[in-house]
Amino acid sequence: xxxxxxxxxxxxxxxxxxxxxxxxxxxxxxxxxxxxxxxxxxxxxxxxxxxxxxxxxxxxxxxxxxxxxxxxxxxxxxxxxxxxxxxxxxxxxxxxxxxxxxxxxxxxxxxxxxxxxxxxxxxxxxxxxxxxxxxxxxxxxxxxxxxxxxxxxxxxxxxxxxxxxxxxxxxxxxxxxxxxxxxxxxxxxxxxxxxxxxxxxxxxxxxxxxxxxxxxxxxxxxxxxxxxxxxxxxxxxxxxxxxxxxxxxx
Amino acid sequence: xxxxxxxxxxxxxxxxxxxxxxxxxxxxxxxxxxxxxxxxxxxxxxxxxxxxxxxxxxxxxxxxxxxxxxxxxxxxxxxxxxxxxxxxxxxxxxxxxxxxxxxxxxxxxxxxxxxxxxxxxxxxxxxxxxxxxxxxxxxxxxxxxxxxxxxxxxxxxxxxxxxxxxxxxxxxxxxxxxxxxxxxxxxxxxxxxxxxxxxxxxxxxxxxxxxxxxxxxxxxxxxxxxxxxxxxxxxxxxxxxxxxxxxxxxxxxxxxxxxxxxxxxxxxxxxxxxxxxxxxxxxxxxxxxxxxxxxxxxxxxxxxxxxxx
Numbered sequence: 001x002x003x004x005x006x007x008x009x010x011x012x013x014x015x016x017x018x019x020x021x022x023x024x025x026x027x028x029x030x031x032x033x034x035x036x037x038x039x040x041x042x043x044x045x046x047x048x049x050x051x052x053x054x055x056x057x058x059x060x061x062x063x064x065x066x067x068x069x070x071x072x073x074x075x076x077x078x079x080x081x082x083x084x085x086x087x088x089x090x091x092x093x094x095x096x097x098x099x100x101x102x103x104x105x106x107x108x109x110x111x112x113x114x115x116x117x118x119x120x121x122x123x124x125x126x127x128x129x130x131x132x133x134x135x136x137x138x139x140x141x142x143x144x145x146x147x148x149x150x151x152x153x154x155x156x157x158x159x160x161x162x163x164x165x166x167x168x169x170x171x172x173x174x175x176x177x178x179x180x181x182x183x184x185x186x187x188x189x190x191x192x193x194x195x196x197x198x199x200x201x202x203x204x205x206x207x208x209x210x211x212x213x214x215x216x217x218x219x220x221x222x223x224x225x226x227x228x229x230x231x232x233x234x235x236x237x238x239x240x241x242x243x244x245x246x247x248x249x250x
Numbered sequence: 251x252x253x254x255x256x257x258x259x260x261x262x263x264x265x266x267x268x269x270x271x272x273x274x275x276x277x278x279x280x281x282x283x284x285x286x287x288x289x290x291x292x293x294x295x296x297x298x299x300x301x302x303x304x305x306x307x308x309x310x311x312x313x314x315x316x317x318x319x320x321x322x323x324x325x326x327x328x329x330x331x332x333x334x335x336x337x338x339x340x341x342x343x344x345x346x347x348x349x350x351x352x353x354x355x356x357x358x359x360x361x362x363x364x365x366x367x368x369x370x371x372x373x374x375x376x377x378x379x380x381x382x383x384x385x386x387x388x389x390x391x392x393x394x395x396x397x398x399x400x401x402x403x404x405x406x407x408x409x410x411x412x413x414x415x416x417x418x419x420x421x422x423x424x425x426x427x428x429x430x431x432x433x434x435x436x437x438x439x440x441x442x443x444x445x446x447x448x449x450x451x452x453x454x455x456x457x458x459x460x461x462x463x464x465x466x467x468x469x470x471x472x473x474x475x476x477x478x479x480x481x482x483x484x485x486x487x488x489x490x491x492x493x494x495x496x497x498x499x500x501x502x503x504x505x506x507x508x509x510x511x512x513x514x515x516x517x518x519x520x521x522x523x524x525x526x527x528x529x530x531x532x533x534x535x536x537x538x539x540x541x542x543x544x545x546x547x548x549x550x551x552x553x554x555x556x557x558x559x
Contacts, residue, residue, distance in 0.1 A: 016513065017378045026382060038495075094350070095359055118495065122377050122384075124362045129320065129350035138425035139320050141347050144488065154429065158488045159343040160442075160497075161260075161433040166319065168426050178478065178495065179488060214359035218372065218385040226520055229541035231532075235554045238526065241542050246524045248446070248503040249470065249559065 001148075002057045003046040004110035005080065006101055006131075007039035009064050009071040010121040023219040026121075035071045038116025040078075041176040044183040045146065046114050047079030054148050057081050059108055063100050065089050069199055077186035077194035084108075085201045088211065094122075096204075096211035098130035103207035105135060110171065112153065117142050117175040128175035138168040144179040251280030251370065253336035254308075256327065258344050259286065259294040261316065266443040267340030267397075269404035272301055274397040275338045276405070277367035281305045283334075284412070287326055289316035295414050302410040312419040317428040318344045322420070324351040329420040331356060331392065335370070341396040341498075349396050358390035363498075365401040379494040379517035399442055400500035400521060434487050436474075438464075441492070444473030446503045449492055449519070452479035453508020453529065453548055460486055462549070463507060466556045475499065475519075477509045493518035508548045511536030528552065 011017055011026070012034040018027045035043075049055040060080040062068045065087065072083035086100045105113060118125035132139035140146070140155030144163065147154045156165045158177045168174075186194070204211045232238045242249045253275040258265040268284075275282050284298040287310040295309045308330065314322040327348070331337060337352060339345030341363040353360035365383070366374035372387045373395065441447060448467040450460055460474070467474045475497070476490040492499055494517035504522035509515060511527070511534055519525070520539055527540035528548050537543040544551055 011378070013514070017381050019382050026378060093359060095354060095357075098354055120379065120494065123375075123379065123494065124350075124360075125346050126350035126353070126360050126362060129347065130354035130360075132320075133324065133351040133354035136423070138423075139347070139351065140426075141320070142343065157343075159431075160489060162431065162487055162489045163433075164317070164431040165429040166317075166426050167429055172425075177488075178482065214390055215361065215386045215388055218387055220377070220382050220384045223376070223380060223383050226525075226539045228538045229525075229543065231537070231543040231545060235544070235551055235558055238542055238544050238555065239558050242503070242524070242526070246503070246541065248524050 001055045001112065002059065002108065002110040003049060003055045004059045004061060004105060004108055004113045005042050005046045005075065006061045006113065006115040006127070007043065007071055007075055008036040008062060008119045009033050009068045010036045010119050013037055013120055019220055019222045023221055025217070025220050033067070035074055036116050036119045038118060038176050040183040041180050042114040042116050043075045043078050043080060044181045045176060048181065049148065050079065059084060059110065061086070061101060061104050063088065063092050063097050072199055073194050074186065076197045077191040078184060082197055083199035085199055086204060086207065087201050088204050090211060091213055092211050093213050093215060094124050094126035095130055095214060097127050098134055099209040100204060100207060100211065101127070101131050102134045103209050112171060113173045115175055117177055128173050132173040137172050139173045140166060140168050141175045142177040143174050144177050146174055251335045252333060253278055253280060253282050253338050254330065254334040255282060255284045256339035256345060257284050257286045257294060257298055258340045258342045259288060259291060261288045261291045262293060264294050264297045265342065266404055266440070267342045267399040269301065269407065270399040270402040271338050271340045271397040272304065272405040273402040274364065274367055275336065276303055278336050278370050280335065283308060285310070285327065285330065287315040287323055289313055297407065299412040299414050300408050300410050301405050303405065304410050304412040307412050307414045308417045309414060310417050310419055314419060314422040318348070319426050319428060320348045320351050321423045321425045323348045324355060325420040325423055327352045328355045330417060335392060337392060337394045339396050341398050345396045349394055353394040356392055356394065358392050358394055359388055360394045361386060361388060362396050363398045364395055365398050379513050380520065381513070398498055400498050434489050438467060439471065439473045441473040441475050441497050442499055444501055446470045446472035447475050447499055447501045448472045448505045448507065449475035449477065449509060450480055450507045451477035451509030452483065454480060454485055457485040462552045466552055469556050469559050477515045506536050506540070507552055509536055510534045511539065
């Protein structure tokens with residue numbers, strides 16, 4: 001069984017982002033970039049399925065600038081077998097990403113696509129669902145546990161009220177939530193080995209897809225800053241503030 | 251121009267997130283219809299019909315909609331989408347699961363988790379864990395939108411008298427089946443609609459220790475939340491998580507106990523009206539957003555606070 005894992009290069013989760021002065025977007029110059037944390041979980045899950053003898057090949061796919069090769073290389077060091085970069089410097093919105101991934105799936109014919117439930121930059125939480133729709137496949141989103149069973153996959157999902165388990169027919173799309181696993185750090189030998197693995201580069205045009213944005217970003221602004229308040233001395237002072245100043249308790 | 255709002259419900263009652271989505275749809279303009287898809291969901295349809303400003307309630311009552319599986323539900327919404335300019339859903343686990351699928355089937359963009367409506371085609375949405383607000387305009391013929399409940403007032407639940415109309419189920423793609431669910435049972439208010447929320451973090455040390463959080467919450471009639479660290483450590487179930495990728499809350503009072511205040515947590519609660527932080531580390535970032543901070547041992551402070559209320 002072949003697994004395709006889609007990953008995104010994003011601003012590292014530890015970076016405190018700043019809005020550009022001209023309000024056109026986020027300051028990205030000289031900012032540390034990393035693999036989207038949810039996608040690391042997706043790579044890890046695929047590697048575990050391969051380690052367990054349930055998968056034979058893991059193909060890592062990313063859509064983005066040439067620098068996304070580094071991110072693919074990281075995934076290869078974690079245990080991916082080969083990579084594909086759909087290279088573009090243009091803004092690629094979720095629907096376009098899903099179309100690019102569909103084109104890659106059509107070429108590669110995986111049985112399972114695993115990807116993060118959302119990228120921590122635009123927080124859209126759309127691509128997995130859209131890809132499943134375009135392929136006519138079932139989707140198991142926000143997964144905290146997956147189990148391959150015969151020609152299907154059982155996915156335990158994190159939902160508003162708790163957990164839900166569903167069965168999907170394969171092929172299927174699974175998007176990962178935080179509790180699915182804890183991703184490994186690539187070992188030095190594996191990082192060296194990853195340098196020899198193949199990364200193919202494709203142009204969106206070659207895939208025959210239209211990646212033109214559907215949404216226009218009119219402006220990006222900083223939210224109103226919250227002012228830090230005061231430190232109170234003890235519980236009695238806190239209760240007094242809540243009752244008489246903030247008036248949020250009776 | 252008419253909006254179709256997807257109701258979030260459990261076949262028995264309408265969830266409050268639906269009411270926020272109705273308010274957002276009202277701001278987009280035009281008529282509002284509500285879709286109630288479920289099984290044995292008549293009471294939900296009746297409740298939806300009482301929301302003022304709703305013109306019509308569409309009910310799809312069939313086994314394939316009992317558990318809001320994405321594939322049949324998306325097929326249903328697409329089958330009904332024709333006359334609608336806007337397809338709107340709460341950014342709940344159901345809305346987030348099904349609406350992108352709907353958008354892709356219609357070949358339009360989806361606009362996630364909006365926090366404000368500027369006009370019928372322009373919306374504000376938080377990005378980068380709420381550290382920036384993007385104003386986006388959709389050029390698509392249909393706008394498929396999910397709504398952040400905490401930033402829109404809830405529509406009223408009585409006074410309306412919408413017509414209730416049954417609609418035919420769409421063909422079930424038959425790709426998925428529901429197996430089971432394990433929902434947290436709680437008598438406390440739901441996290442996203444509670445007026446007061448008390449949350450615990452890594453500083454709680456164990457799930458057992460959450461009892462002091464619960465005691466305080468019960469005294470205040472509050473919901474109970476947690477930081478990602480507390481959920482990852484297994485102290486409490488996943489549905490307690492407040493943050494960028496968990497629940498977004500904006501109660502009148504948010505009490506953060508033993509929570510350091512990572513960006514990802516702040517993203518889920520910084521719109522609360524009043525924030526209280528209780529933490530032993532005076533340098534914890536949570537104090538930068540807290541209206542009232544109390545530095546000290548939470549195991550002494552929290553029980554004392556409970557007792558003094």
